[in-house]
Amino acid sequence: MKKVGKKVLVYLCFYLGLTLLFSALMLGSYLLPDYNIRGHIAESIGQLSLEGVGYSPFFQQPSATLDTHTDALMLNIAFNKGKNEEQRTLEKAFENSFYEDNKSAITALETNTKTTAYSNHEYSRYWHGIQVMLRPLLIFFNYSEIRYLLMFVVIILLGIVFTMIGRQLGTKYGIALAITVCLMYITLIPMSLQYSSIFIVTLISMIAVMVLYKHHLQKYIAFLFFTIGALATYFDLLTYPLVTLGLPLVLAVLLENKANKGEKKVLSFMGFIIKLGVIWAIGYGLLFFTKWVIASIVLKKDAVTLAIEQLLFRVNGNERYPVNRLEVIRNNFDYFYIPTARYILAVVAAIWLVMLLLYKRERKEMKVWLPLIGIAIVPYIWYLAFAGHSSIHSWFTNKIQAMSIFAILSGMFYMIDETKIGKYINRKKGGN
Numbered sequence: 001m002k003k004v005g006k007k008v009l010v011y012l013c014f015y016l017g018l019t020l021l022f023s024a025l026m027l028g029s030y031l032l033p034d035y036n037i038r039g040h041i042a043e044s045i046g047q048l049s050l051e052g053v054g055y056s057p058f059f060q061q062p063s064a065t066l067d068t069h070t071d072a073l074m075l076n077i078a079f080n081k082g083k084n085e086e087q088r089t090l091e092k093a094f095e096n097s098f099y100e101d102n103k104s105a106i107t108a109l110e111t112n113t114k115t116t117a118y119s120n121h122e123y124s125r126y127w128h129g130i131q132v133m134l135r136p137l138l139i140f141f142n143y144s145e146i147r148y149l150l151m152f153v154v155i156i157l158l159g160i161v162f163t164m165i166g167r168q169l170g171t172k173y174g175i176a177l178a179i180t181v182c183l184m185y186i187t188l189i190p191m192s193l194q195y196s197s198i199f200i201v202t203l204i205s206m207i208a209v210m211v212l213y214k215h216h217l218q219k220y221i222a223f224l225f226f227t228i229g230a231l232a233t234y235f236d237l238l239t240y241p242l243v244t245l246g247l248p249l250v251l252a253v254l255l256e257n258k259a260n261k262g263e264k265k266v267l268s269f270m271g272f273i274i275k276l277g278v279i280w281a282i283g284y285g286l287l288f289f290t291k292w293v294i295a296s297i298v299l300k301k302d303a304v305t306l307a308i309e310q311l312l313f314r315v316n317g318n319e320r321y322p323v324n325r326l327e328v329i330r331n332n333f334d335y336f337y338i339p340t341a342r343y344i345l346a347v348v349a350a351i352w353l354v355m356l357l358l359y360k361r362e363r364k365e366m367k368v369w370l371p372l373i374g375i376a377i378v379p380y381i382w383y384l385a386f387a388g389h390s391s392i393h394s395w396f397t398n399k400i401q402a403m404s405i406f407a408i409l410s411g412m413f414y415m416i417d418e419t420k421i422g423k424y425i426n427r428k429k430g431g432n
Helices: 002-031 035-051 068-079 089-095 105-114 130-138 143-168 171-183 193-214 218-235 243-259 266-299 303-316 325-336 339-359 369-385 387-392 394-414 418-431
Strands: none
Touching: 002 089, 002 130, 002 218, 002 266, 035 068, 035 105, 035 130, 035 143, 068 105, 068 130, 068 193, 089 266, 130 143, 130 193, 143 171, 143 193, 143 243, 171 243, 171 339, 171 394, 193 218, 193 243, 218 243, 218 266, 243 266, 243 369, 243 394, 266 303, 266 369, 303 387, 325 369, 325 387, 325 394, 339 394, 369 387, 369 394, 387 394
């Protein structure tokens, strides 16, 4: 009991530290001078207006739509007018207000830059950690230039992830990840503030998992997943946050299996997955609730009740947005697995089947497959739980299934014994 109590105390201190850090970073971003920020936001309106809401470049698919609506909203919040002239910076930092005109997020942003009207709407239920990155960047760059920078960040991080996966696990898992990010429309992710923030958190989390295992520090893996959940809450506006759990978790399972030389039992793996999933959920949910409490204290109003009302809407929908949970799953599935993707995956499955018949692992080594299937099921539980949100926003919530395909492909590729392929190639070379 003393050991459990000590661990709870450590997590509590860690949680308080994250809360202080998140709050300080948010306040610091709002203390930055607004002049250059507002100038670059005004420059950005032309690009947003050109694209409009619902812009789908290249692919003309609903799941390939850029979230210019939310990007415009983020810029609107970054404009930082506040509710009135007397409003304190601390209140602005936790109210996250913006101007709304009941037309579109882009026209509202344009109106906000051209009028003296103060903000008339608030968004206090989220942390809006994206402002910690966005407002400093807006001092020097406009929206299009920030997209360009995000492209560099995403590609460099992906390069690091692929390199580390190749070295620690093998090229085949890099291929599994490459297929996964292509299904997520990787070319579009850096073009959206909304998409790139949660994707960057995911990539950094994957790197962190591999660093822990590389240096034999996996005893800290639970703390890492608590932090990942907290970061997902901080930076995300409920796009596809579960990806920050799923992709790192697949790597953790593969690396845990490697560290234990394939001797870990299936039930132990299931317990490992459930433990990390629960800890991630605690980090995610606890920091989410904490923002509501802080907003209530700072703003002197009941932000918690307002947030819970929105949460219930995300779960069950309402009369205007009724929910059919099975329809929600089908829509998200169809958006993610478009016909072309299904053809590609069918070819991958056919090649895999041939390789499996020729180079199959021993049956006793296949125990990782079942735990990975467990990970693959989680998005569909999420869709059932948050059916309201997953119905209205299925054009981007469908990307939660990235964790499903990465888990399934990793499990499939794990079944193939690459050492047998190597022996076959060596025999052929020797024969020649």
